Amino acid sequence: MNRVLAVARLQAVGRRDGLLWPLVILGIAFAVNLFVFGSMGDEIGDRPVTGGLASVYITGLAFGAVAVAQQFPFALGLSVTRREFAIALGLFTLAQTAIYAVLLVVLQAVEHATDGWGLRLRFFGLGLIDGYGVPTQLLIYGAPMLLMSLIGITLGTVYVRWRTNGVFGGICAVVLVLGLAAGLVTKYGRWPAVGDWLADQSALSLFAGWPSLVAVLLALLSWTALRRATP
Amino acid sequence: MDDGRPIFLQIAAQIETSIVDGTLPEEAQVPSTNELAAFHRINPATAAKGVNQLVDDGVLYKKRGIGMFVSSGAQAKLRQRRKDQFGEQYLQPLLAEAAKLGIHPAELKTMIDRYLGANKEQR
Amino acid sequence: MTPVVSVQDVSKRYRSVAAVDGVSFELLRNGIYGLLGRNGAGKTTLMQLLTGQQFATGGTIRVFGADPVENSQVLKQVAFVKESQRYPDTFRVRNVLLAGRLLFPDWDEAFARSLVADFDLPLARPVKKLSRGMLSALGVVVGLASRAPLTFFDEPYLGLDATSRQLFYDRLLADYAEFPRTVVLSTHLIDEVSDLIEHVLLIERGRIVLDEAADTLRGQVVTLTGPASAVDQLIVNTDELHREHLGPLTRATVRGDVPAGRAREAGVQLEPVSLQQLVVRITAREAVS
Numbered sequence: 044m045n046r047v048l049a050v051a052r053l054q055a056v057g058r059r060d061g062l063l064w065p066l067v068i069l070g071i072a073f074a075v076n077l078f079v080f081g082s083m084g085d086e087i088g089d090r091p092v093t094g095g096l097a098s099v100y101i102t103g104l105a106f107g108a109v110a111v112a113q114q115f116p117f118a119l120g121l122s123v124t125r126r127e128f129a130i131a132l133g134l135f136t137l138a139q140t141a142i143y144a145v146l147l148v149v150l151q152a153v154e155h156a157t158d159g160w161g162l163r164l165r166f167f168g169l170g171l172i173d174g175y176g177v178p179t180q181l182l183i184y185g186a187p188m189l190l191m192s193l194i195g196i197t198l199g200t201v202y203v204r205w206r207t208n209g210v211f212g213g214i215c216a217v218v219l220v221l222g223l224a225a226g227l228v229t230k231y232g233r234w235p236a237v238g239d240w241l242a243d244q245s246a247l248s249l250f251a252g253w254p255s256l257v258a259v260l261l262a263l264l265s266w267t268a269l270r271r272a273t274p
Numbered sequence: 275m276d277d278g279r280p281i282f283l284q285i286a287a288q289i290e291t292s293i294v295d296g297t298l299p300e301e302a303q304v305p306s307t308n309e310l311a312a313f314h315r316i317n318p319a320t321a322a323k324g325v326n327q328l329v330d331d332g333v334l335y336k337k338r339g340i341g342m343f344v345s346s347g348a349q350a351k352l353r354q355r356r357k358d359q360f361g362e363q364y365l366q367p368l369l370a371e372a373a374k375l376g377i378h379p380a381e382l383k384t385m386i387d388r389y390l391g392a393n394k395e396q397r
Numbered sequence: 398m399t400p401v402v403s404v405q406d407v408s409k410r411y412r413s414v415a416a417v418d419g420v421s422f423e424l425l426r427n428g429i430y431g432l433l434g435r436n437g438a439g440k441t442t443l444m445q446l447l448t449g450q451q452f453a454t455g456g457t458i459r460v461f462g463a464d465p466v467e468n469s470q471v472l473k474q475v476a477f478v479k480e481s482q483r484y485p486d487t488f489r490v491r492n493v494l495l496a497g498r499l500l501f502p503d504w505d506e507a508f509a510r511s512l513v514a515d516f517d518l519p520l521a522r523p524v525k526k527l528s529r530g531m532l533s534a535l536g537v538v539v540g541l542a543s544r545a546p547l548t549f550f551d552e553p554y555l556g557l558d559a560t561s562r563q564l565f566y567d568r569l570l571a572d573y574a575e576f577p578r579t580v581v582l583s584t585h586l587i588d589e590v591s592d593l594i595e596h597v598l599l600i601e602r603g604r605i606v607l608d609e610a611a612d613t614l615r616g617q618v619v620t621l622t623g624p625a626s627a628v629d630q631l632i633v634n635t636d637e638l639h640r641e642h643l644g645p646l647t648r649a650t651v652r653g654d655v656p657a658g659r660a661r662e663a664g665v666q667l668e669p670v671s672l673q674q675l676v677v678r679i680t681a682r683e684a685v686s
Contacts, residue, residue: 046469049499056492057485113485119450120482121500121539122472273451274483279669280612281592308574315566316592317429318574320612362658370661 050123050131051138057114058106058139065102072098073166080162096167099143100191107136107195108202111265115203116274125270133262136192144185148177151184175247182251190254193261200265204272281316285324290333293344294352304334304342399462401426401547401579402447407456408603409442416442418603419456424547427577429569431594431611433587433676439603440583441479444549448477460547473502478540479551480533484524491520493535494542501543508572509542515564529556537565544576551583562586566593587673599676601683611672618675619655622648623665631655631665638678650678 110132118128151167159165175183201209228234241249279287292298307325311318325342328334333348372382402424409417417439424430434440445451446458449465449472458465465471484493494513498504513520516534518527527535533555540548554562570593573580582590597614599607607614618638621628625647635653642648650670660667670678 046473046500049496052499053492053496056495057487059487109486113483116483117485117488117496120477120479121496122448122475122477122545123500124449124467124469124472126467127469271452273445280615282612308571311574312567312571314592315570317595318570318577319428319595320592323612366658367661370664374664 046123046127047131047134050118050127051135053118054110054114054131054135058110058135065099068098068102069096076164076166077160077162080164096147099147100187103139103143103188103191104195104198107192107197108199109195110135111196111199111269112202115199115269115272119274125272129266129269132196136189136196140185140189140192143188144181147184148180151180179247179251183246186251186254186258190258190261193258193265197261197265197268200268200272203274204268281314281320282323282327285310285314285316285321286327289324289328290352293333293348294356296349298344300344300346300348302344303340304344306341400424401461403457403459404447405457407446407458408454409439409446409451410454415603417446417453420600420603420605421456422598422605422608424579424581426579428595429573429580429582429593431587431590431597431672432581432583432600433597434600435680436585438600438680440600441551442603443600444477444479444551444581444583448472448475448549450477473500474546475549476501476540476543476545476547477549477551478536478553479549480536480553480555482536486523486525488524489520490518490522490524490527490535493524493539494520497539497543501545503544503546505542505544508544509538512538512541512568515568516561530558530561531556533557534561541568541572544572544578547579547581549581549583552585554584554586562589566590569593587676588671591672597672597676599679601680606683607676607679614672614675615669618650618652618670618678620648620650620668620670621655621660621665622646622668623660623663627663627665631660631663638675638682650674 114132115128119125147167154160154165154167159168198210198213201213205212228237244253289298289304293300298304304325305313307318307322310316310321310325314321325334329336329342332345333352334342335345336342369382372379377385400423402422404423405421407417407420408415420439420443432440432443442451446453447460447465449467452466460468460471461474463471465475488496490513494506494509497509498506516531516538518531518534518538524532524535533553534557537550537553537557540550540553554565557565566589569580582594584590591611594611596610597607598605621631624645625642628647628649632649632651632653632655635651635655637649637651639650640647655667657667
């Protein structure tokens with residue numbers, strides 16, 4: 044367990060610069076939004092949603108990939124086992140997800156309480172979570188972050204196991220499967236049914252349930268690739 | 275250090291030489307194997323092997339917990355041994371070379387006397 | 398005494414190529430081993446197998462009595478310093494030292510700091526901004542300060558100048574004398590380490606072609622220079638490794654006992670052969686056969 048915690052700590056060391064940048068980007072996006080909407084004054088329509096939040100989730104993906112591609116060969120070079128590395132990475136990813144979820148829920152609450160930073164601006168908030176309690180809000184902010192991290196980690200493990208060809212092959216396969224699925228849905232005219240299914244989902248299952256399920260599947264896939272990978 | 279012989283033999287020979295020429299007097303402490311290893315940049319195990327050979331030979335003896343020392347009588351013993359080997363090591367090649375060059379034994383003796391004389395004058 | 402490493406009939410095949418081909422040997426506790434061989438002979442693959450970084454295609458590997466693959470109890474006693482070691486982009490020299498401290502139970506932080514000073518390594522510099530020589534020095538620092546009971550150095554000297562290499566050998570010897578362990582040096586600079594290593598493992602085309610104590614080898618291989626007939630008579634009971642001619646003179650490199658007295662009488666000059674020459678001769682012959 045000692046070694047697992049040590050490797051998780053090294054992940055944190057490697058991410059220190061990485062933790063800072065998403066927050067800087069988020070801060071800049073937020074400042075720009077404040078400035079733009081502040082200068083527009085009364086011309087603002089009803090409570091705009093800006094989408095600046097997406098930058099945080101994108102960095103989750105990028106750093107997931109880096110965490111494997113760079114830390115895996117380093118860790119194995121220092122006599123860490125694949126299992127220790129994987130458990131440490133899992134712990135680190137969960138901790139990181141929790142930190143972001145708490146941060147975003149707090150900022151969202153502040154935004155709510157200040158009526159959109161006094162500008163009726165909606166930067167951190169998502170309209171659909173307003174009715175939920177804090178634990179559910181944490182899940183709704185956290186699960187997509189977890190999913191993005193796992194997508195990155197999966198890309199990273201495919202890279203360390205099968206290198207660049209594996210990554211592009213994998214992306215091609217995913218695009219092919221999704222394209223085929225979309226084609227089939229179109230061919231049989233089932234888009235309305237898909238729309239209905241989505242509309243029937245609660246925000247909790249759409250933003251927390253399904254992303255978590257996919258994240259777990261990706262975690263299993265990553266471990267399968269990693270356990271026979273070589274540095 | 276390298277004359278092609280196993281290194282432990284070279285280490286042993288070097289210590290012997292120091293004893294023969296008096297640099298290492300009898301009952302003096304010999305450098306430790308780690309000191310020898312660091313000085314000659316060789317493996318400590320190899321240095322130990324060289325020293326142990328001298329212990330087996332009775333040239334050195336161990337004081338438990340202190341180190342290695344030169345046995346009394348070691349100098350005389352080693353001198354005698356080197357004298358015994360002198361013929362094979364130095365005279366034989368000398369004679370072989372002389373024969374190759376056609377230097378007659380009598381001529382060789384004169385040459386030796388002449389060099390001995392020259393060396394005396396230098397002193 | 399149980400060996401630290403025991404390898405039996407181990408192979409590693411990549412499709413049709415056998416990088417390591419039915420290798421068997423043992424490494425004993427507390428010794429400095431030289432793992433020698435040409436580029437592509439299989440040295441690095443062999444060390445990757447011993448450290449669980451690669452998976453063997455066949456055979457049995459025991460390190461400290463157990464299979465090293467995914468075995469934390471074994472691997473934390475093993476350090477593997479390799480020329481191609483990769484570091485995370487954001488890591489600085491001091492982060493790498495932290496990793497060593499966290500992951501190697503026998504790590505000596507004071508020793509690591511003194512080595513960092515010896516090699517003039519800037520603690521705050523990102524690893525990816527280090528020169529080739531500094532990168533090698535960092536590997537050497539980690540390998541030495543780990544004090545791992547089994548330490549591999551795989552050509553750790555790339556970009557290191559002669560002074561820094563000597564520093565490495567000196568620090569290795571001094572620390573080894575104080576804290577004996579099993580060290581495997583894989584190197585091409587055989588002359589530089591020939592006095593350090595106690596035992597030679599020579600690998601050629603994935604096979605061990607020599608597994609011998611260094612001191613035994615020293616006495617065994619000589620070069621004879623003299624008239625061809627005289628040389629031929631002297632080497633009848635030896636293993637001839639190499640032969641050259643210059644007019645009536647023959648120079649033969651042989652492994653085995655050559656009577657020095659008879660050689661002198663026959664006007665044949667006997668010369669010792671350096672470990673490097675010996676390795677060159679043996680690998681050249683293996684490559685032909």
